[in-house]
Amino acid sequence: MNKPLRKLNTQKDMVDVQRILSIKKNAENYIKLIENLEVFIPGKGMLAGKPFFFRTFTKEMWLLRKEMHYGADNCHFPMNPSFLQYGFAGIMSLALKAKEGLDEEKSAFLQAIIDTYDAVCKFIERHAEKAEQMAFSASDENERRRLEAIAANCRVISKGAPQNFIQAVQLFWFAWRLRNIFFSSTIGRLDQYLYPFYKRDIEIGSLTKQEAFSILCELWENFNLANSGDTLMNLMVGGQDRQGNDATNELSFMMIDTALAVRKSEPHLNVRIHKGTPQAFIDKVVDLILLGHGQGTIYCDDHLIPSLVNHGIPPESARNYSNDGCTEVVIDGESGIRFWQMEAVKSLELALFNGEENVLPGEPVSHKWTDKMPAFPVKTSLKTGYRSGDMTRMNSFEEVYQAFLKQYLYQVDVFLKKISNAMEEDRDNETCSPFLAGTFPTCISTGNDPFRGGFTVENYQLLSGSIPTVADALAAIKKVVFDERFCTMAELLEALRANFEGFEYLRQKLLSAPKFGNDDDYVDCIAADIAKRFCERVSSFITPNGKPIWPGIYNIDFNMFAKIVGATPDGRRWKDPICEHYSPTPGRAKSGPTSVIRSATKAPLAKGCAASPFHISLSRSAVPQNEKGKAIVRSLLLTAIELGAVVFNIAIYDVDVLKKAKQNPEMYEDVIVRVWGFNARFVDLSEDLQDHIIARVIRGSE
Amino acid sequence: MDGMVVNIQRFSTHDGPGIRTTVFFKGCNLHCFWCHNPESIHACQEIQFFPRKCIGCGKCFEVCPFNVHEIMEGNRLLHREKCSKCGKCTKVCCSGALVMAGKMMTVEEIVAEVEKDRPFYKNSGGGVTFSGGEPLLQKDFLKALLAECKSRGIHTAVESAINVPWKWLEEIQPYVDLFLVDVKLIDEEKHKQVTGVSNARILENLVKLAEAVCELWIRVPVIPEVNDNIEEIGKIAELVKGLKKVKLIELVPFHGMAKGKYESLGMDYKAADYNPPTDDLMNKLNSILKVKGFTAV
Numbered sequence: 001m002n003k004p005l006r007k008l009n010t011q012k013d014m015v016d017v018q019r020i021l022s023i024k025k026n027a028e029n030y031i032k033l034i035e036n037l038e039v040f041i042p043g044k045g046m047l048a049g050k051p052f053f054f055r056t057f058t059k060e061m062w063l064l065r066k067e068m069h070y071g072a073d074n075c076h077f078p079m080n081p082s083f084l085q086y087g088f089a090g091i092m093s094l095a096l097k098a099k100e101g102l103d104e105e106k107s108a109f110l111q112a113i114i115d116t117y118d119a120v121c122k123f124i125e126r127h128a129e130k131a132e133q134m135a136f137s138a139s140d141e142n143e144r145r146r147l148e149a150i151a152a153n154c155r156v157i158s159k160g161a162p163q164n165f166i167q168a169v170q171l172f173w174f175a176w177r178l179r180n181i182f183f184s185s186t187i188g189r190l191d192q193y194l195y196p197f198y199k200r201d202i203e204i205g206s207l208t209k210q211e212a213f214s215i216l217c218e219l220w221e222n223f224n225l226a227n228s229g230d231t232l233m234n235l236m237v238g239g240q241d242r243q244g245n246d247a248t249n250e251l252s253f254m255m256i257d258t259a260l261a262v263r264k265s266e267p268h269l270n271v272r273i274h275k276g277t278p279q280a281f282i283d284k285v286v287d288l289i290l291l292g293h294g295q296g297t298i299y300c301d302d303h304l305i306p307s308l309v310n311h312g313i314p315p316e317s318a319r320n321y322s323n324d325g326c327t328e329v330v331i332d333g334e335s336g337i338r339f340w341q342m343e344a345v346k347s348l349e350l351a352l353f354n355g356e357e358n359v360l361p362g363e364p365v366s367h368k369w370t371d372k373m374p375a376f377p378v379k380t381s382l383k384t385g386y387r388s389g390d391m392t393r394m395n396s397f398e399e400v401y402q403a404f405l406k407q408y409l410y411q412v413d414v415f416l417k418k419i420s421n422a423m424e425e426d427r428d429n430e431t432c433s434p435f436l437a438g439t440f441p442t443c444i445s446t447g448n449d450p451f452r453g454g455f456t457v458e459n460y461q462l463l464s465g466s467i468p469t470v471a472d473a474l475a476a477i478k479k480v481v482f483d484e485r486f487c488t489m490a491e492l493l494e495a496l497r498a499n500f501e502g503f504e505y506l507r508q509k510l511l512s513a514p515k516f517g518n519d520d521d522y523v524d525c526i527a528a529d530i531a532k533r534f535c536e537r538v539s540s541f542i543t544p545n546g547k548p549i550w551p552g553i554y555n556i557d558f559n560m561f562a563k564i565v566g567a568t569p570d571g572r573r574w575k576d577p578i579c580e581h582y583s584p585t586p587g588r589a590k591s592g593p594t595s596v597i598r599s600a601t602k603a604p605l606a607k608g609c610a611a612s613p614f615h616i617s618l619s620r621s622a623v624p625q626n627e628k629g630k631a632i633v634r635s636l637l638l639t640a641i642e643l644g645a646v647v648f649n650i651a652i653y654d655v656d657v658l659k660k661a662k663q664n665p666e667m668y669e670d671v672i673v674r675v676w677g678f679n680a681r682f683v684d685l686s687e688d689l690q691d692h693i694i695a696r697v698i699r700g701s702e
Numbered sequence: 703m704d705g706m707v708v709n710i711q712r713f714s715t716h717d718g719p720g721i722r723t724t725v726f727f728k729g730c731n732l733h734c735f736w737c738h739n740p741e742s743i744h745a746c747q748e749i750q751f752f753p754r755k756c757i758g759c760g761k762c763f764e765v766c767p768f769n770v771h772e773i774m775e776g777n778r779l780l781h782r783e784k785c786s787k788c789g790k791c792t793k794v795c796c797s798g799a800l801v802m803a804g805k806m807m808t809v810e811e812i813v814a815e816v817e818k819d820r821p822f823y824k825n826s827g828g829g830v831t832f833s834g835g836e837p838l839l840q841k842d843f844l845k846a847l848l849a850e851c852k853s854r855g856i857h858t859a860v861e862s863a864i865n866v867p868w869k870w871l872e873e874i875q876p877y878v879d880l881f882l883v884d885v886k887l888i889d890e891e892k893h894k895q896v897t898g899v900s901n902a903r904i905l906e907n908l909v910k911l912a913e914a915v916c917e918l919w920i921r922v923p924v925i926p927e928v929n930d931n932i933e934e935i936g937k938i939a940e941l942v943k944g945l946k947k948v949k950l951i952e953l954v955p956f957h958g959m960a961k962g963k964y965e966s967l968g969m970d971y972k973a974a975d976y977n978p979p980t981d982d983l984m985n986k987l988n989s990i991l992k993v994k995g996f997t998a999v
Contacts (some may be wrong), residue, residue: 504757504759505757505759505761505796508757508759508796508797509796511796511797512796512797512798519712519818591712591713592711592712592713593713594712594713594721594818594819594822595712595713595818598818598819622713622715623715628715631720631826631827632715632721632826634825634826635720635721635822635825635826635828636721636822638825639821639822639824639825639826642821642825643821
């Protein structure tokens, strides 16, 4: 990234030469890339545009990849769907008009968008040309008509706005694919974006439901060809419109049907439910959940929207939320997202050892995202050296708890300052990919980069880390050290330093203390209190520009962080799993899913407006794929919402199948599971993650 | 009032409609050789030992007044003949290797546990099921629990072999929304051989129960060499048809997963070598029920 040599003044009349250069370079690189992309017409179906380019990259394009700078576009949020309304050519006209009278930087910014979209339109036009050529030499009448239709659609959208549903889908597909050809990105409220086209076509009789379904299936297959796994391809259906009316529409239903028909990991479907959601839609969602893939993550408007409003987001925008690449909340078409993760269990370790890390037994730690990728070294991002107190001198649980909070909230404060600085840095120094920026109407009308006003809602988040595992550890201290006086804090710390070697009896004692996820207030209330304090600390922090930082009770890299935390007082050894989000630590929920839901909903989850999800992993034997299974899923879903759940995911696994899939992956390639904020093919995951997911299946749910 | 309970299981989906909490009573007056819950057969508390969970800490040795625990040639032994079931070892065992099966609980304690899932009952048409063992053997305790749950508007179900005096069933009936009754065999001699008791009283009670107000579900455990054939299932279907009220018979296949439980109790598992009925056989038997006019489950 082109960083300036000195900190900038942010007044509008100061021009940053570096930024302008960066903007121009962004556009140049984009255009070079698009000009060299392969033009692809499929052998069947209606959607032009290659799902996956890497195999046809030249060496020059690979080199170009390193120079690409996306800036504000980290692909973790949806594009604004304005290109469906105007077409890229239409946005170019708007940008040209808006350019008049603007300063040099804004002018350069808009020109970059115009130039990039010009290349995009030409790229789409090349598809029209190729399809026309293929039609000309087609031997079959049907084939000729198909190719001519593809060509016609591409011609229209290369020159202006899409005129019908198929053209809208075609344009969305091109846009999504071109946003970042090296990766994939968030899809957003696609049912809302496409509905006006669908509705009109159905009404005038130019489209049948079967045709629409067929196109969506093709789009889904394309998404799966593009990428699979941690792809950020989140699609949100249902929910309210900006005025608070129910926005669930026929496409919301149809997209779920598409997921049920295609049965692959992409896109990851998310569902917004509110008081006004039709029962028939809830039944449809239940069908999707019953499939077992962990598809259909539920978002509860009635809890989330008020919380977003409390954080200063205007109600109309709050009602238009969707989710990012994982589970975090974004405002659809109005915000980007940047997030940072706290390490809660590591904070506990620092508190236990008065600001120092526990010594890990064994070799330096490395981590792999998947078995195919290279390993990299891992270390904590927390600050060591903050003295929260010598725990060996503490005489009550209350003292220990306060020391933990002191350490944890100190680390939270460090992050909040970091985020605060990042907000300023972004605003002063960052530039954005012109492709993405041009989709945001405010960027076009004002000439402002997303970080300088183009995003109408700023979205900076701090995620809490694994609070339930921390609560397990604190509850074990309370029970074993203070209630039962079985050992002293000093003895406990000695056992932790030894990774419990030679301390197995103590470890078992600690393991048998109350654990989160079993509806036991003893531990659940500790977790709820930590969650509440975290959210309140983050929400009350005042940033220099007055915009809030959003708290989330969440943890993305639990798998990685488990490797850098030593043994903990809950009986966990080094590298044993820690939990994800506000779910129980794997293996510890033994009283079924109703207990997990009860445990989780004791916390004020809605305070975590960035997302406060929990996972329910059920055994297939308890939830068969029939009417009975449907009734069970429906009850769990509705009750979870009633009890205060904000975001949750229900997956259903046959543990035997998962274990067999580990042994014989080639025979189980179609097994899809939920990981942390996405779905993936089980056989693609690292062994650690596979074991984590198997251990997640709640006991007492057989 | 209190009673001996072996387990309270939340999220029960096979013990009546909806999502339920099932309370398993300890003590049974049948001795079906295939029983899936052997820890509920004997009325008194008993020690369960799971050697795989033993971490060899030796605390049970230290506290046992009767030298019940021993290691011989690397094997962990339990001399049950010396054991007084005082439970001291289960209190010091942290790994779950030594566990006391059965606990006295009061009506208040049980109802408090049942109340926890009330929101789930409401949304699923669920409630509480009293099972076991044989819940009717602790009739007064059961009645108090049923009355309390009913007064709180919780749907109540009782899972029973109904091998008890009719007037006991009559007494609890006003508080029961649903009875779940197992029928194993029609032939009395055979019934005695495999369960230890005659089925005469059971069948008499069944007829009377069918005329009562509460709902009645019939379940048939399908056990190899006992009733896993068309003839036996057909006979049961005929009998149940005669009850008129019952529309649904659920066939529950035998599974061998209880083996570990028998070993943990030091009990002999006569069904150790039995295999579960095949899917094919279960389909055949279910189609007999369909032919006789019953809804398939």
